[in-house]
Amino acid sequence: MRTLGVLLRKELHATFTSPIAYVVSGVFLLVAGYTFSLSLFMSKVANLTYVFHQIYILLILLVPVITMRSFAEERKTDTLELLLTAPIREIWIVLAKFLGALALVVLLLLASTSFVAVLWLFGDPDLAPIGGGYLALLLLACLLAALGTLWSSLTENQVVAAAASLGTFLMLWFADSVAYILPAPIDLLFVNLSLIGHFAPFVSGSLFLSDVGYYLTGTLMALFLTARALADR
Amino acid sequence: MLPAPLAAPGHRVVEFENVTKRFGAFTAVRDVTLSVGSGEILGLLGPNGSGKTTLIRMLTGMHTPSEGRLRVAGFDTVRQPLEARRCIGYVPESHPLYDHMRVREFLPFMASLRGMDTKAVPAAVGEVVESLALAEVLSAPIRTLSRGYRQRVAIAQALVHRPSVLVLDEPTNGLDPRQIIETRNLVRGLAGRCTVLMSSHILTEIAQIVDRVAILLRGRLLTVRSMEETPDLEELFLSLA
Numbered sequence: 001m002r003t004l005g006v007l008l009r010k011e012l013h014a015t016f017t018s019p020i021a022y023v024v025s026g027v028f029l030l031v032a033g034y035t036f037s038l039s040l041f042m043s044k045v046a047n048l049t050y051v052f053h054q055i056y057i058l059l060i061l062l063v064p065v066i067t068m069r070s071f072a073e074e075r076k077t078d079t080l081e082l083l084l085t086a087p088i089r090e091i092w093i094v095l096a097k098f099l100g101a102l103a104l105v106v107l108l109l110l111a112s113t114s115f116v117a118v119l120w121l122f123g124d125p126d127l128a129p130i131g132g133g134y135l136a137l138l139l140l141a142c143l144l145a146a147l148g149t150l151w152s153s154l155t156e157n158q159v160v161a162a163a164a165s166l167g168t169f170l171m172l173w174f175a176d177s178v179a180y181i182l183p184a185p186i187d188l189l190f191v192n193l194s195l196i197g198h199f200a201p202f203v204s205g206s207l208f209l210s211d212v213g214y215y216l217t218g219t220l221m222a223l224f225l226t227a228r229a230l231a232d233r
Numbered sequence: 234m235l236p237a238p239l240a241a242p243g244h245r246v247v248e249f250e251n252v253t254k255r256f257g258a259f260t261a262v263r264d265v266t267l268s269v270g271s272g273e274i275l276g277l278l279g280p281n282g283s284g285k286t287t288l289i290r291m292l293t294g295m296h297t298p299s300e301g302r303l304r305v306a307g308f309d310t311v312r313q314p315l316e317a318r319r320c321i322g323y324v325p326e327s328h329p330l331y332d333h334m335r336v337r338e339f340l341p342f343m344a345s346l347r348g349m350d351t352k353a354v355p356a357a358v359g360e361v362v363e364s365l366a367l368a369e370v371l372s373a374p375i376r377t378l379s380r381g382y383r384q385r386v387a388i389a390q391a392l393v394h395r396p397s398v399l400v401l402d403e404p405t406n407g408l409d410p411r412q413i414i415e416t417r418n419l420v421r422g423l424a425g426r427c428t429v430l431m432s433s434h435i436l437t438e439i440a441q442i443v444d445r446v447a448i449l450l451r452g453r454l455l456t457v458r459s460m461e462e463t464p465d466l467e468e469l470f471l472s473l474a
Contacts (some may be wrong), residue, residue: 006345078329085293085316
């Protein structure tokens with residue numbers, strides 16, 4: 001655990017001394033704030049359903065930018081050699097990278113809770129779907145950060161890592177659409193792979209263990225594959 | 234202060250036993266058997282592509298051997314990788330450093346990463362800063378350092394946890410004559426205190442620094458000679474290559 005702490009401090013330092021963190025935060029807060037104001041004034045309803053769907057899209061677009069540098073930059077500058085020849089297990093390196101990326105997303109989600117405060121001050125929001133929505137966004141962020149970290153571990157080119165991550169996220173988003181043209185039972189597989197299919201129930205206030213399991217299993221699998229990719233020498 | 238004098242001079246600290254490394258169909262290192270004694274400075278000499286870096290990377294755990302065994306201080310690099318790596322300080326050829334850090338952040342980070350006790354880190358950092366004359370750049374961001382200082386910081390990170398084996402891959406690449414002399418003196422100063430394995434393709438550099446030289450060509454170990462019995466390294470190299 002001490003090793004994880006040492007590595008995580010370094011990751012957080014790298015994340016927050018990079019302009020990427022500030023550009024991503026600026027874009028996120030601007031677009032989310034704009035969406036919140038617009039939906040509130042248009043609908044005059046105290047809920048965040050529309051905002052959660054907008055943040056879902058923002059995460060799909062922004063997480064590749066956050067994770068692209070994690071391993072790709074270390075490969076490019078050869079500093080990965082310092083980490084891989086140190087007496088530490090690969091899994092600690094992977095977890096530190098993953099948590100370093102996730103920390104920024106969690107901070108952004110925390111900043112977006114100011115929307116809840118506004119609804120609370122001026123209305124009477126139903127807190128169940130709001131709580132469900134934030135849980136869904138957190139689980140989604142875990143899965144996207146893990147997949148982005150995996151892609152970053154496979155290349156030394158940050159643009160390639162970002163493009164491959166974005167492509168994967170979009171494919172997972174639209175996986176259930178492909179199901180319409182596939183025969184049973186393969187269509188079920190694609191329906192169950194869908195990011196949005198496992199996201200929407202949370203936002204409407206329904207919590208299914210299968211949805212939680214989807215995000216957690218995907219996250220753990222991606223982290224395991226990243227550790228394997230590093231261990232393969 | 235650099236690593237303390239070793240207890241048993243001549244004791245084998247690094248052992249390569251029939252080591253082979255393949256990358257697909259290409260064999261980078263072929264059946265190398267070699268050992269390095271405690272406190273000894275061994276040079277790996279060979280042209281570019283002869284397998285020096287691959288051999289070093291297998292020793293440091295960056296690559297695993299396709300065949301054969303490697304031991305560092307008695308620890309098998311495949312079966313006991315963490316124990317073996319704890320004994321090694323490594324300076325890769327490109328001197329990789331974290332540019333976003335300052336020197337005073339980077340050295341404690343590397344010491345902690347190599348498993349050094351938190352309380353012992355400040356003293357250990359102070360010692361390498363003094364021995365490598367890094368005091369004046371301690372607060373400088375690494376990205377602003379000259380090539381010479383980068384190389385010194387790279388060596389400092391390898392020595393900060395007081396390893397028993399120091400591995401240097403082409404340590405004088407890209408340095409000016411003064412920096413080359415400084416590096417040579419530094420490595421010579423480690424003789425008897427730390428086992429040093431360094432690679433180079435420069436004959437004069439090897440001749441002036443090492444106790445023994447191992448000559449590699451196309452992944453094969455051609456010979457291992459003591460410098461005392463090799464008055465003309467250039468002649469030996471040409472006769473083999």
